[in-house]
Amino acid sequence: MTTTTTAPSTGAAGTAPAGAAAVPPKRNNLPTARYTMAQMRRSAGRLTAAGIAILIGTAFVAVTLLAGNVITRTTYDTIAARFADADVLVTTSGSDWRQDVEAVRGTDGVTAAEPVRSAYLNLGDGSAYAYAEGIARPQDDRLMPLELTSGKWPSERGEIAVPDGIAERLGVGVGDEIDIYRWVQTDAETGDGEEVAEPVRVVGVTEDPYDAYAVSGGAVVATAADIEEWGEEPVPGEAFEIAAVLAPSALSGDEPTQAVRDALAAAVVSDGEHAAQTVDERAREISAERTGGEDLVFLVFVLTFAAVALLVAGLVIANTFQVLVAQRTRTLALLRCIGAGRGQLYRSVLLEAAVLGVLASLGGVVVGVLLAQTALFVAPQFDIGVPLPATVTITPQVVLIPLAVGTFVTLVAALAPARNATRVAPLAALRPAETLSVRKGAGRARAVFSALATIGGFALVALGVFLGMNDAVQFGLAATVLGGAISLVGIIIGTVFWLPKVAALLGAIVARTGPASRLAAANTLRNPRRTSATATALLIGVTLIMTMTTGAAAARQTADSTLDETFPVDIMVMSGSGSVPPSAVDTIAGVDAVADVAELYSADAELPDGEYLYLQGADVEDLRATVNDAPALDGLEPGTVLLTEGQMEELDVAEGDTLDVTGTGEAVPLTVVRTDSVGLTGFVGLGDLRQIDPDAMFSQVWASLVPDVDAADALADVQQAMSDDGVMVTGPAAQRAQFEQVINVMLGIVVGLLAVAVVIAVIGVANTLSLSVIERRRESATLRAIGLGKSQLRGMLAVEGMLIAGVGAVLGIVLGLVYGWTGALTALSIMGGVSLTVPWLDLGVVLVVAIIAGLVASVAPARSALKASPVEALGAE
Amino acid sequence: MDTTVYVPVDGTRAVRARDLTKTYGSGEAAVHALAGVDVDFAAGEFTAIMGPSGSGKSTLMHLLAGLDTATSGQAFVGTTDVTALNDSALTKLRRDRVGFVFQQFNLLPMFTAEQNITLPVELAGGTVDRQWFGTLVETLGLTERLTHRPAEMSGGQQQRVAIARALIAQPDVVFADEPTGNLDSRSGAEVLSFLRRSVRELGRTIIMVTHDPAAAAYADRVVLLADGRIAGDISDPTPESALAGLDALRTLEPNVSTGTTPVVPGAGAR
Numbered sequence A: 001m002t003t004t005t006t007a008p009s010t011g012a013a014g015t016a017p018a019g020a021a022a023v024p025p026k027r028n029n030l031p032t033a034r035y036t037m038a039q040m041r042r043s044a045g046r047l048t049a050a051g052i053a054i055l056i057g058t059a060f061v062a063v064t065l066l067a068g069n070v071i072t073r074t075t076y077d078t079i080a081a082r083f084a085d086a087d088v089l090v091t092t093s094g095s096d097w098r099q100d101v102e103a104v105r106g107t108d109g110v111t112a113a114e115p116v117r118s119a120y121l122n123l124g125d126g127s128a129y130a131y132a133e134g135i136a137r138p139q140d141d142r143l144m145p146l147e148l149t150s151g152k153w154p155s156e157r158g159e160i161a162v163p164d165g166i167a168e169r170l171g172v173g174v175g176d177e178i179d180i181y182r183w184v185q186t187d188a189e190t191g192d193g194e195e196v197a198e199p200v201r202v203v204g205v206t207e208d209p210y211d212a213y214a215v216s217g218g219a220v221v222a223t224a225a226d227i228e229e230w231g232e233e234p235v236p237g238e239a240f241e242i243a244a245v246l247a248p249s250a251l252s253g254d255e256p257t258q259a260v261r262d263a264l265a266a267a268v269v270s271d272g273e274h275a276a277q278t279v280d281e282r283a284r285e286i287s288a289e290r291t292g293g294e295d296l297v298f299l300v301f302v303l304t305f306a307a308v309a310l311l312v313a314g315l316v317i318a319n320t321f322q323v324l325v326a327q328r329t330r331t332l333a334l335l336r337c338i339g340a341g342r343g344q345l346y347r348s349v350l351l352e353a354a355v356l357g358v359l360a361s362l363g364g365v366v367v368g369v370l371l372a373q374t375a376l377f378v379a380p381q382f383d384i385g386v387p388l389p390a391t392v393t394i395t396p397q398v399v400l401i402p403l404a405v406g407t408f409v410t411l412v413a414a415l416a417p418a419r420n421a422t423r424v425a426p427l428a429a430l431r432p433a434e435t436l437s438v439r440k441g442a443g444r445a446r447a448v449f450s451a452l453a454t455i456g457g458f459a460l461v462a463l464g465v466f467l468g469m470n471d472a473v474q475f476g477l478a479a480t481v482l483g484g485a486i487s488l489v490g491i492i493i494g495t496v497f498w499l500p501k502v503a504a505l506l507g508a509i510v511a512r513t514g515p516a517s518r519l520a521a522a523n524t525l526r527n528p529r530r531t532s533a534t535a536t537a538l539l540i541g542v543t544l545i546m547t548m549t550t551g552a553a554a555a556r557q558t559a560d561s562t563l564d565e566t567f568p569v570d571i572m573v574m575s576g577s578g579s580v581p582p583s584a585v586d587t588i589a590g591v592d593a594v595a596d597v598a599e600l601y602s603a604d605a606e607l608p609d610g611e612y613l614y615l616q617g618a619d620v621e622d623l624r625a626t627v628n629d630a631p632a633l634d635g636l637e638p639g640t641v642l643l644t645e646g647q648m649e650e651l652d653v654a655e656g657d658t659l660d661v662t663g664t665g666e667a668v669p670l671t672v673v674r675t676d677s678v679g680l681t682g683f684v685g686l687g688d689l690r691q692i693d694p695d696a697m698f699s700q701v702w703a704s705l706v707p708d709v710d711a712a713d714a715l716a717d718v719q720q721a722m723s724d725d726g727v728m729v730t731g732p733a734a735q736r737a738q739f740e741q742v743i744n745v746m747l748g749i750v751v752g753l754l755a756v757a758v759v760i761a762v763i764g765v766a767n768t769l770s771l772s773v774i775e776r777r778r779e780s781a782t783l784r785a786i787g788l789g790k791s792q793l794r795g796m797l798a799v800e801g802m803l804i805a806g807v808g809a810v811l812g813i814v815l816g817l818v819y820g821w822t823g824a825l826t827a828l829s830i831m832g833g834v835s836l837t838v839p840w841l842d843l844g845v846v847l848v849v850a851i852i853a854g855l856v857a858s859v860a861p862a863r864s865a866l867k868a869s870p871v872e873a874l875g876a877e
Numbered sequence B: 001m002d003t004t005v006y007v008p009v010d011g012t013r014a015v016r017a018r019d020l021t022k023t024y025g026s027g028e029a030a031v032h033a034l035a036g037v038d039v040d041f042a043a044g045e046f047t048a049i050m051g052p053s054g055s056g057k058s059t060l061m062h063l064l065a066g067l068d069t070a071t072s073g074q075a076f077v078g079t080t081d082v083t084a085l086n087d088s089a090l091t092k093l094r095r096d097r098v099g100f101v102f103q104q105f106n107l108l109p110m111f112t113a114e115q116n117i118t119l120p121v122e123l124a125g126g127t128v129d130r131q132w133f134g135t136l137v138e139t140l141g142l143t144e145r146l147t148h149r150p151a152e153m154s155g156g157q158q159q160r161v162a163i164a165r166a167l168i169a170q171p172d173v174v175f176a177d178e179p180t181g182n183l184d185s186r187s188g189a190e191v192l193s194f195l196r197r198s199v200r201e202l203g204r205t206i207i208m209v210t211h212d213p214a215a216a217a218y219a220d221r222v223v224l225l226a227d228g229r230i231a232g233d234i235s236d237p238t239p240e241s242a243l244a245g246l247d248a249l250r251t252l253e254p255n256v257s258t259g260t261t262p263v264v265p266g267a268g269a270r
């Protein structure tokens, strides 16, 4: 060491009151920003998985908003298209619309003007019918949104031009005659009226290149006079529009000049408010009005599921940050030792979350836009009947809302981990790494809140079920849904207390299968809080999906039994006009799938007290052969009539009473016999019916099917055989198929939307596993060094993944069954006895998918665990 | 060595402990890690704390630095009673007035040496005194290493970075808990001589816990600790006198537990 040196600037630093006096204490809220960024870079892989969870959630929101925009845009385009090439729209109250039209036509600068009027028409030729909007042919073709493909525009009354779609459907072409059915009032006093058929001639066929009427199935064009007669007077208070084409002198660019706007406004005769707007302004206004409702319902419905997805994403984020903070304990402690304040560490974690949230949400928006654009690209290849824009419209909301929501969820999810970061004691930096742990006691407040919410929620559910079973379905449903939501929140909050025990149970079972499984089970239990948080994320999605499928299964079952009661037979053939052609019996009996047929006759009969009773009669033996439940006919013999309890009440008679029934024939005394089948009420023997009314109408044919044929196919066969007779063929099979379809479509949509939450949860499982792998790198290396094979290590992680996913899925299934059943009891009790079934197939699928997901989730972590050689891993700090 | 001319301001006490006790656990299982310690550390001095394993050296240091809470008694840095400070005051203390060097895991692995050194100042929201930084880096021989990350440095170099980091805010005192414990003897000697230069040339105060009599010999004074009590004091230690002091503790162990201050050959009470 050399001579003399006294640190020049610090001679007496030892005694300086504050050695760092050279550093003025400046306020700096983010001095740790650099640290945060560096830390994020180090944890990039771990954060990416969490980010993907948020990305999916925000993409969901973005797609929903974009879809909302598409709806608005489609509406806008459709509205704008209807105004064709109009330059200006004059909107009035319509009180004196005829004068208004003339006044607009007479205004300087207006070359043509036309009132926007339409009439709803029912066209047909006696066998086929079509509903369409009818519009008037404008004086100036520039105001016509449709184009002629053949024929000419109608120029005289009684002439129409039909859209190509309707022409095809009705099988008419230029020169053909069809009828327009209208309801004509015959008595203004009583409101009585009759339907009249008015013949019209098709003179043209049109197409709709701008999709102006695509939504309503095309528009029929007629002369203004006809439309005026067929349509209704404008409703006072509803805006009445007059579309006008302007001369070039009245336009500046594409806009009407202020002068012409003022002139038009001044010309309006009608009282009340009026306006002169461009097509764009007007279409914007209408579409805003019109989509306000539907749009909102759609958005709220879908965004509910987006919220579930984001909730799950939030859990994944919270879990990830919890683990990251635990892993960084020493770093955090070291920072505390060298002067980092609690607030700085707190803000550092939140900054990290904010950066992650913003990046992931932006990614979500981009992915969402790409998805929506792809959908718009692909959609035209399927005939969906709705005109769609070619590109998505990116409004500020589409970007900002997902961004704000995604960032917010990430930040909120990081709050608890950030608080944990501030609890790290500086001393922790000095302890050996293996003994580190972040404080992990679950609070008492949490236990109390969870218990209260769970119990209170289920009490509310019970109340809902009670209300539902006592016919107060609406209140019942409200209580059940609310109670379900509250109890689910309680359960989710409380999982940390009991879920590890379930995991322990499953783990104990799994542990028997070998050493790797035993390790896996022990690992799963090592960090109960993490395991339960991960499993909970999956539990939410599984619970909701299972609730839906269970509810749907109950609905199906209940509908089936209701249908069986209303439809006593497999197939019913009836006619709209009342009587079935006599040949129908043989035709139907000739269908291969049909076993037996019965002819049904019907008559209206009068009771002594003046009430009417609709009676049906058939040969009892034929009937017995066709109905599904033959014993139900046991009481039906000459001199009896079958009545349901409800109808007996209505007629104020009791079982065993005798009714004197009079028709066109003689009065016949009939003894009342009770039936439970709604479809068999009012049945008498054919002999009795003929006596009551000798001209009883041949009203229906009932048919039973050969055992084991497909009911829907058989129904189609009968429909095919009867297609020329203008009769209606129905049956429980058709109803069931229709009902099934509605249920399945709804279920499909809901499950599809919930699947997003499940995907996010699976990412959470993968994330948790990789975090554990990183944490246990040394340990894995030790295990490998003492002889754990690669495949055993892989197997261990696979079992861990499956165990976590399995726990979430099993509990979710149980909860879903409970919610599904209670929901079904509440909603469906009014329809009769609800059959609570376990949808085994769906249940199995959910369980298998969850367990496979757990397996898949372990693949990437296992690869990274195997990448490090034992030596390397042991050396790692 | 004797040519060094830094003279500490006489009579100032950088750090003091007054009847400091620390008890872990309670009842039967209570461990008296510190059982009433009174000790002063002079400013501008390099002091080593020695004693058998479990004697309470680390505990004493943690309490003096405000890293842990005392069961009773007081610990002063300058005139500040650290046992009475709340978390934010302790944070401020750590920012401005004390520095730490640990046995291992001293540096943030994602930052370069320079970034690690300046971090405390940044945390305090201040600006780095470039001249002081230059002095430190030069004195500690780190000029060539500033852009390296911890993984690219030897253990000795890492410890030197840690020393620079501990000194950057010009703290009243630097605590070092076995700073050479993880190093081979050559790197250890290097680090120790840097610590001594920090005291002699830069005027800092350093309190170091060590097991190694050779390391203790770099210090100006050795405080001996046994069973949570001060058990001796050696000024201007040599490896031999330090070892002898330790040996005396070991032989006198039964006495130590009765609280008798052993007569340590070569140790002079201050």
Ligand SMILES: Nc1ncnc2c1ncn2[C@@H]1O[C@H](COP(=O)(O)OP(=O)(O)OP(=O)(O)O)[C@@H](O)[C@H]1O
Binding pocket: B024, B025, B031, B032, B033, B051, B052, B053, B054, B055, B056, B057, B058, B059, B060
């Ligand atoms: N967190 C703790 N909980 C319980 N006892 C503790 C704790 N920390 C230290 N002790 C006990 O306090 C006593 C003093 O420990 P301390 O770490 O201060 O010893 P030391 O002198 O630094 O030992 P070494 O030389 O081994 O580092 C020991 O008996 C130890 O077991």
Ligand SMILES: [Mg+2]
Binding pocket: B057, B058, B059
């Ligand atoms: Mg120690």
